[in-house]
Amino acid sequence: MNTPKVLLIFSTIFSVFSTCANSETLTLDVQIPQLKVAEYHSPYVAVWLESKSRKSTQIAVWYDVKMADNEGQEWLKDIRQWWRRGGRSLDLPYDGITSATRGPGSHQITIDLNRAELKELKPGDYKLRIEAAREVGGRELIEIPLTLPLDKTALPISKNGTSELGKISLSLQTNN
Amino acid sequence: MNTSNLLKVITAGILTASVAMQAQAHRAWMLPSSTVLSGDAPYVTFDAAISNTLFYPDHVAMNLTGVKAYGPEGNSVELLNTAKGKYRSTFDIQLNDEGTYKIATSGGGLRARWEDENGKRKMWPRRGQTAQDSEFDSAVPQNAKKLRVSRSYRRVETFVTLGAPSDKVFAPTNQGIEMIPQTHPNDLYAGETATFTLLIEGEPAKGATIEVIPDGMRYRNQQNEIKLTANEKGEFEITWPAAGRYFLEAEYEDNKVALPATKRTGSYAATFEVLPM
Numbered sequence: 001m002n003t004p005k006v007l008l009i010f011s012t013i014f015s016v017f018s019t020c021a022n023s024e025t026l027t028l029d030v031q032i033p034q035l036k037v038a039e040y041h042s043p044y045v046a047v048w049l050e051s052k053s054r055k056s057t058q059i060a061v062w063y064d065v066k067m068a069d070n071e072g073q074e075w076l077k078d079i080r081q082w083w084r085r086g087g088r089s090l091d092l093p094y095d096g097i098t099s100a101t102r103g104p105g106s107h108q109i110t111i112d113l114n115r116a117e118l119k120e121l122k123p124g125d126y127k128l129r130i131e132a133a134r135e136v137g138g139r140e141l142i143e144i145p146l147t148l149p150l151d152k153t154a155l156p157i158s159k160n161g162t163s164e165l166g167k168i169s170l171s172l173q174t175n176n
Numbered sequence: 177m178n179t180s181n182l183l184k185v186i187t188a189g190i191l192t193a194s195v196a197m198q199a200q201a202h203r204a205w206m207l208p209s210s211t212v213l214s215g216d217a218p219y220v221t222f223d224a225a226i227s228n229t230l231f232y233p234d235h236v237a238m239n240l241t242g243v244k245a246y247g248p249e250g251n252s253v254e255l256l257n258t259a260k261g262k263y264r265s266t267f268d269i270q271l272n273d274e275g276t277y278k279i280a281t282s283g284g285g286l287r288a289r290w291e292d293e294n295g296k297r298k299m300w301p302r303r304g305q306t307a308q309d310s311e312f313d314s315a316v317p318q319n320a321k322k323l324r325v326s327r328s329y330r331r332v333e334t335f336v337t338l339g340a341p342s343d344k345v346f347a348p349t350n351q352g353i354e355m356i357p358q359t360h361p362n363d364l365y366a367g368e369t370a371t372f373t374l375l376i377e378g379e380p381a382k383g384a385t386i387e388v389i390p391d392g393m394r395y396r397n398q399q400n401e402i403k404l405t406a407n408e409k410g411e412f413e414i415t416w417p418a419a420g421r422y423f424l425e426a427e428y429e430d431n432k433v434a435l436p437a438t439k440r441t442g443s444y445a446a447t448f449e450v451l452p453m
Contacts (some may be wrong), residue, residue: 077214080451
């Protein structure tokens with residue numbers, strides 16, 4: 001790629017994201033369902049943005065960060081698609097991405113489109129992928145289509161999980 | 177078709193049949209407990225056996241003397257907790273470094289079959305034994321009846337990966353029979369197609385015949401084998417029909433060999449795990 005083209009793309013991206021003003025935040029609401037099981041462990045969850053060429057940008061990873069000697073990392077591979085789509089190349093814990101697991105309930109993830117990795121993404125169609133894997137439980141993967149620069153008309157958008165995930169919604173929240 | 181050509185075809189047919197039968201009788205495999213791993217220095221435990229039914233150890237335990245493990249940098253990795261049972265051997269390895277590990281047993285050299293003066297079949301080295309090429313002259317009677325000498329190579333291997341897959345363990349040694357993967361063997365998914373290349377002494381093993389058999393044979397009536405042939409470049413493609421463990425076996429034969437051998441053969445086997453999408 002030659003220099004003028006790069007400059008053009010970057011300036012396009014910059015103008016695109018500056019329209020997503022500070023007063024609005026892209027928010028992903030992830031519901032972890034209450035399950036009637038004898039042995040319950042909070043699921044490991046990964047959220048990432050995947051381009052058509054399968055390049056992944058990490059958004060969030062919830063795993064057991066508290067276990068001694070990083071033992072909680074042993075089951076990260078069970079978030080199978082995520083592991084393949086970049087998880088296995090990450091140096092964990094990853095600041096701003098990894099955090100503790102969450103139990104049943106509704107959990108918000110703020111997607112900061114001004115974060116360097118997201119800001120650099122080329123305009124186009126992406127998939128926001130949410131994958132959950134639970135010890136002595138199952139695995140579920142949900143995809144939400146997303147267009148960059150952010151197509152606000154497509155929002156809010158939600159999908160319902162059937163086993164390990166509940167309702168997943170992506171919306172713009174206005175900050176007051 | 178003239179008589180001599182017909183004879184060739186028949187001989188080739190018999191040869192192929194006998195090779196296939198031999199392969200059926202000895203499926204040597206090493207089965208890892210996991211192939212894709214995360215975390216700090218995890219362990220993988222392996223079963224190693226020779227059995228017809230995949231992957232159930234019900235015949236003979238594999239001899240672990242020749243089994244070697246190689247780390248992501250090609251470094252030697254120690255086999256831990258080795259044990260040989262009646263039907264299977266077991267061992268562990270610890271994955272201290274990120275990347276792909278290869279666990280393999282390989283060998284090769286001159287092999288001879290003949291009949292003694294009483295018409296009794298003889299072979300050198302004897303079954304389950306190893307021998308040096310230098311012993312050939314003293315061990316094999318050069319004027320024996322039906323003497324057939326081959327240079328035969330074998331390799332049995334499997335792969336496991338901690339973190340991101342790496343490629344260093346696949347660097348060809350150009351010795352014996354080898355498999356060089358274009359698709360990483362710890363990055364296999366149901367419905368996807370993998371490409372592998374077979375080499376014999378560093379050259380494409382063109383025309384090698386390959387059989388891929390899924391695990392769980394005890395619970396079905398057919399082998400369900402996928403039959404493939406390596407192309408001019410020694411390449412072949414497998415589309416994995418379902419997630420699970422698979423046994424791959426390849427047989428190669430030609431006559432590009434120096435005397436006293438008149439044929440060169442290669443036998444390759446590997447175990448793979450295919451994950452669901």
